[in-house]
Amino acid sequence: MTASGTFGFGIEFMEYGDISALGAVVTKSITLEPRAGNEPPRIYETPSGMLNSIGLENPGLEFFKEKILPQVVSAGATMVVNIAGESPDEYGEIAGELSADDGIAALEVNAGCPNVDRGGMTFGRDPGMLADLVAAVCASTELPIIAKLTPNVADIVPLVEAAGRAGASAVTVMNTLLGMSVDVRKRVPHIKRGKAGLSGPAIRPVAVRMAFEAAQTGVPVVGAGGISDLDSAMQFFLVGARAVEVGTWNFADPAFIFRLPGLISDFLEQQGETNLGAYIGSLKSG
Amino acid sequence: MHADSAKASAARVLDVIRLTPAHFRIDIESEHVSAASIPGQFVMVRPLPAVTDPLLGRPLAVLGRDTAASSFSLLFTPAGRGTRILAEAAPGDTVHVNGPLGTGFDFSAFDEIALIGGGTGIAPLYFLAAEARAAGKTVHLVLGARTCDSLPFTGSFSPDERFHCATDDGSRGFHGSAVDAFFHLVADRIASNRRPVGLFAAGPVPMMKALVSATREMGISLQVSLEARMACGIGVCRGCVIPARTPHPLYGHLTRAVCADGPVFDASVIDWERLPDV
Numbered sequence: 001m002t003a004s005g006t007f008g009f010g011i012e013f014m015e016y017g018d019i020s021a022l023g024a025v026v027t028k029s030i031t032l033e034p035r036a037g038n039e040p041p042r043i044y045e046t047p048s049g050m051l052n053s054i055g056l057e058n059p060g061l062e063f064f065k066e067k068i069l070p071q072v073v074s075a076g077a078t079m080v081v082n083i084a085g086e087s088p089d090e091y092g093e094i095a096g097e098l099s100a101d102d103g104i105a106a107l108e109v110n111a112g113c114p115n116v117d118r119g120g121m122t123f124g125r126d127p128g129m130l131a132d133l134v135a136a137v138c139a140s141t142e143l144p145i146i147a148k149l150t151p152n153v154a155d156i157v158p159l160v161e162a163a164g165r166a167g168a169s170a171v172t173v174m175n176t177l178l179g180m181s182v183d184v185r186k187r188v189p190h191i192k193r194g195k196a197g198l199s200g201p202a203i204r205p206v207a208v209r210m211a212f213e214a215a216q217t218g219v220p221v222v223g224a225g226g227i228s229d230l231d232s233a234m235q236f237f238l239v240g241a242r243a244v245e246v247g248t249w250n251f252a253d254p255a256f257i258f259r260l261p262g263l264i265s266d267f268l269e270q271q272g273e274t275n276l277g278a279y280i281g282s283l284k285s286g
Numbered sequence: 287m288h289a290d291s292a293k294a295s296a297a298r299v300l301d302v303i304r305l306t307p308a309h310f311r312i313d314i315e316s317e318h319v320s321a322a323s324i325p326g327q328f329v330m331v332r333p334l335p336a337v338t339d340p341l342l343g344r345p346l347a348v349l350g351r352d353t354a355a356s357s358f359s360l361l362f363t364p365a366g367r368g369t370r371i372l373a374e375a376a377p378g379d380t381v382h383v384n385g386p387l388g389t390g391f392d393f394s395a396f397d398e399i400a401l402i403g404g405g406t407g408i409a410p411l412y413f414l415a416a417e418a419r420a421a422g423k424t425v426h427l428v429l430g431a432r433t434c435d436s437l438p439f440t441g442s443f444s445p446d447e448r449f450h451c452a453t454d455d456g457s458r459g460f461h462g463s464a465v466d467a468f469f470h471l472v473a474d475r476i477a478s479n480r481r482p483v484g485l486f487a488a489g490p491v492p493m494m495k496a497l498v499s500a501t502r503e504m505g506i507s508l509q510v511s512l513e514a515r516m517a518c519g520i521g522v523c524r525g526c527v528i529p530a531r532t533p534h535p536l537y538g539h540l541t542r543a544v545c546a547d548g549p550v551f552d553a554s555v556i557d558w559e560r561l562p563d564v
Contacts, residue, residue, distance in 0.1 A: 008522035012546075016291045028522070036539045040562065043517050043525030048338040050517060057524045059537040067536075201338040228338055251518040252332060252342055254384060255294040 002026050002257060003224050003247030004082035004108060004148065005054065006199075009064075010072045013250070017258025020076030023243060027064075027072075029084040029110045032094055034060035038115060044181055044190035049202030049226075050248060051179055053115040053193045056084055061094055065102065073103030080146065084110040086119035088136035096140040107143050109134065109168075112150025112175035114197045124150035124175070127162035138167035146222060148172035149214075151203075156210050157217060164219035172222040172245065173214045177203050200248040201226040208235050215240025215281060228252070230263040240281035292318045294384040296334055299375045300357055305438040308363050310373045311349065314383060317356040322386050323348045325414035326511050326550040329385030330519040331360065333371050336382070343384060344368040345516045345545070347410040347488075361409035361438065387519050389550045391509050393418050396484035400472050402497060404430035404464045404489035407513050408437075410550075411488050424448070424481075426472045430464030430493070433457050464489070465496045473504075484509065487553075491563045498553050508553040514544035521546025529557035 001024040007013060010025035019025055037057025044051045058064070064081075072079055081104050085091040091109060098104050111124035111133060123133045134147050147163040149156060151174040160171050176197025181190040189195075207225020215221045223236025224245035236244045246257045264276065273279050300313040319329060330343030349361040364373040375381065391414050393399050399418055401411045408429060415425050426448045431437045434451040435458070451459035452467035460467040476483045487497050488511040501508055514526035526544040532555055533540060534547070542548060542555065 006518075006522065008520075012520050012522050015293050034538060036541055037524060037527060040527065041515065042527070043515060043523065045340065045342055045517075048341055050341060052517075052523070052525065054524045057527065057539070057541075059539075063537070200341055229336070248341070248517075251523055253294060253336070253382060254518070254520065255291045258291075 001080065001222065001243055001245045002250065003245035004029055004110065006247040006250045009068045010077050011068070011075065013254055014075060016254040019072070020078075021261065022077065022257060023261075024078040024080045024105060025072060026080040026108055026245065027082050028058055029056050029082045029113065030058055030061055030064050030094065031056055031084050032061050032090055034058065034063065039192045041190065041192055044196070046179070046181055046198065047202060049198050049200035051181055051191055051196035051198055052176070053191045053196035055115050056113060061097055065097065069102055069104075079104045080106045080108050082108040082110050082148070083137075084113055084119065088133045090119075091133055092136040092140040095137045095143070098143065099141060100143060104143060106146055106169070107137065107141060108146040108148050108172060109137055110148050110175070112148055112152070114150065114152065114176060114178045114195065115193065121150050121152060124159065125153050127158045130159055131162040131166040134163050134166035134168045144169040146170045146172055148175055150175045151206060151210055151225075152178045157213055160214045160217045160219050160221075164217065168219070170220040170222055170242070171214060172224055173211045173241075174207050174225050177206060199226070201228050201232070204232055204235075208239055211236050211241050212239035212283075228256075230260070230267055233260060233264065234267060234279075237276065237280050238283050240283070242280060294382070296380045297383045299377055299379040299381060301377055302373065302375050305361075306436055308436060309361060309438040310364065311359050311361055311438070312372055312375065313357050313359050314381060315355075315357050316383055319348070319358045319383060319386055320351045320353050320356050323351055323358060323413075324386070324390035325417050326390035326410045327386035327388050328519070328549060329360070329383050329387060330516070331372065332368065332382050333375070334380045334382050340366075340368040340371070342368075342517050343382065343519065344372070345513075345519055347407070347511065347549070348386060348413055349409040350413050350416055361412070363406045365406075384519060388545055389548055391486050391511070391550050393421070393423060393484060393486070395482060396423065396507075397481040398424040398426075398476055398479060399484045399486060400426040400428065400468060400476060402428045402464050402468050402485065402487045402489070404493050407488045407490070407511065409488075410511050411486065414486055426450070426476065428452060428464050428468045428472060430467065430489070434459050463493065463496070465493060465500060468497075469500065487511070491561060494553075495558050495561075495563075498558050509550055510553050510556070511550050512544050512548050514549070516545050519545045529560035530555050531557045
C-alpha cells in the first residue's frame with residue numbers, strides 16, 4: 001500500500017508502474033472543503049528523514065469525487081481514501097459521501113496529522129476521542145475503516161484497542177513523529193510553523209516497535225514508517241503487521257513500490273514460506 | 287520483473303568535470319532523458335547504491351544533451367551533502383535518475399529571444415540557448431556574476447555582440463546587474479527589430495523580481511525558471527508550493543507546485559509580492 005500524502009492520488013505515479021498491481025493506493029488526505037495548506041517552507045531534509053508541514057493541502061471532497069476518483073478507479077487501482085476533518089461529525093460527513101459504489105475499497109481515517117490547528121493529532125491522543133471519531137465514521141459508511149494513528153503518545157496500545165472496539169477493521173501504525181529543526185545562524189525554524197512531522201528511515205525503529213506493540217492487541221495492523229527496501233518492509237510483517245505502507249521512499253524512488261511485491265515473493269521463497277501469512281508475526285524471541 | 291521504469295532508473299556516470307572553482311558538470315548516460323528533455327526541465331538525481339542519508343534526490347536542471355551519445359549533462363555547485371557526493375562521482379559510477387520532470391521553456395512563438403540569468407540556476411538557459419540556436423532563433427544571453435571568470439562556459443559562446451556578462455565589480459563586461467545589462471545592451475535593439483521577442487530568465491528570486499518589475503510595462507512575454515527545495519519532484523509531496531495570482535487550473539488554489547506546474551512559469555502567473563526571496 002502507499003502511505004497517504006506520499007503518492008498523491010495515484011495518477012501521478014502511473015508513469016512509474018501499474019498502480020492496479022499495488023495492494024492499495026491510499027490517497028492524500030481529503031477534507032470537506034479545499035485546503036491551500038501551510039506557508040512555506042514546508043519541508044526540510046534531516047538525517048535519513050524529512051520534516052514536513054504541508055497542512056493537508058488538497059482540492060476538497062467534491063472536486064476529488066468528481067474529477068480525480070474516476071481517473072484512479074478507471075486505472076484499476078484498489079482505492080483507500082484517507083479522510084481528515086476538524087470534528088467527528090465532519091469526518092462522518094465526508095465518509096457518508098464515499099462508498100463502494102464509487103469504486104472505493106476502504107477509508108483510512110487520519111487521526112494524527114501534526115500540522116493543523118484544529119482536529120488532526122488531538123483525536124489520536126485520547127482513546128475516548130478516538131473511539132468517538134471511529135464510531136462516527138463507521139456509522140456513516142459501510143466501507144471498512146482503517147484508523148491511522150499518531151505515534152506522539154506515551155502508549156499506543158489503548159488507542160489501538162479503542163479504535164478496534166469502535167469498529168475499525170485495522171489500524172495504520174504509524175503517522176509522522178513530531179519533530180523540529182532550527183537554523184542556528186538565522187535563528188529561525190527550518191519549517192515555517194516550527195514543529196513538523198518527521199518521516200523516513202530515521203523513524204523506522206520507532207514504527208517497528210509501535211507496530212509490534214499494536215499487533216499484540218489482535219487488531220489488524222498496517223505497518224508504516226521508514227520503509228525503504230525489502231528488509232525494512234519485512235520487519236513490519238515479522239512483528240505482526242498484516243500489510244505495509246511505503247511513504248517517504250516514494251519520493252526518493254517512485255518505482256520502488258512497484259518492485260516491492262515481487263521482492264517479497266522472492267524473499268518468501270528463499271525463506272521457504274509458501275505464503276506471506278505464515279511469515280507474519282513469526283518473530284522468535286531473541 | 288524488477289526492472290526500473292524508463293523514467294526512474296539507474297544511470298551510468300560518464301564524466302564529472304570541474305568547470306570553475308564553483309561549478310561542476312556531470313555527464314550521465316540515459317537514452318530516455320537525452321531523448322525526452324526540453325530546456326527548463328530537470329531531473330531528480332541521487333547516489334547509488336541507495337543510501338538513506340542523504341535521503342532524497344536533488345533537483346537539477348538539464349544543462350544540455352548529446353542525443354548521439356544518449357547522454358545528458360547537469361550543472362551544479364556543491365552546496366550540501368547531496369551535491370558534494372555528486373561532485374566526487376567518477377566515470378562508471380551509477381546514480382539514480384528520475385526525469386525529465388516539470389515544464390520547459392516554450393520559444394516556438396518567437397524569432398528572437400533574450401535570456402537573462404545569474405547564480406546557480408543558470409543551467410537551463412544554456413540548454414535553451416543551444417536548442418533555440420539550432421532552431422534558427424536569434425539568441426541574446428545576459429549572465430550576471432560576481433566576476434566574469436566565475437561563469438562556466440563563457441569560452442564556448444563566441445564573443446559576439448549577443449553574449450553579455452555583467453559583473454558586480456565591473457572587472458569585465460557590464461558593471462552592474464544582469465537586469466541592468468539587459469536594459470542597457472539588449473532591450474532597445476530587440477525592440478527596434480519589430481520581431482516577436484520573448485524573454486527567458488533563471489536565477490535568484492530578487493533578480494527575477496527586478497526583471498518582472500522592469501518589464502511589466504513593456505508588454506513582453508517573460509518565462510521564468512524557479513528553483514525550490516523539493517522532496518518528490520512530481521507534484522505529490524506539496525513541499526515546493528509557491529503563491530500564484532491565478533487559480534490553479536486543476537485544483538483552484540492560488541498556488542503552484544514548482545516541480546510539477548513549473549519549474550518554468552509565465553511570469554504573470556506568479557504572485558511575486560508574496561513569493562519569499564529565499
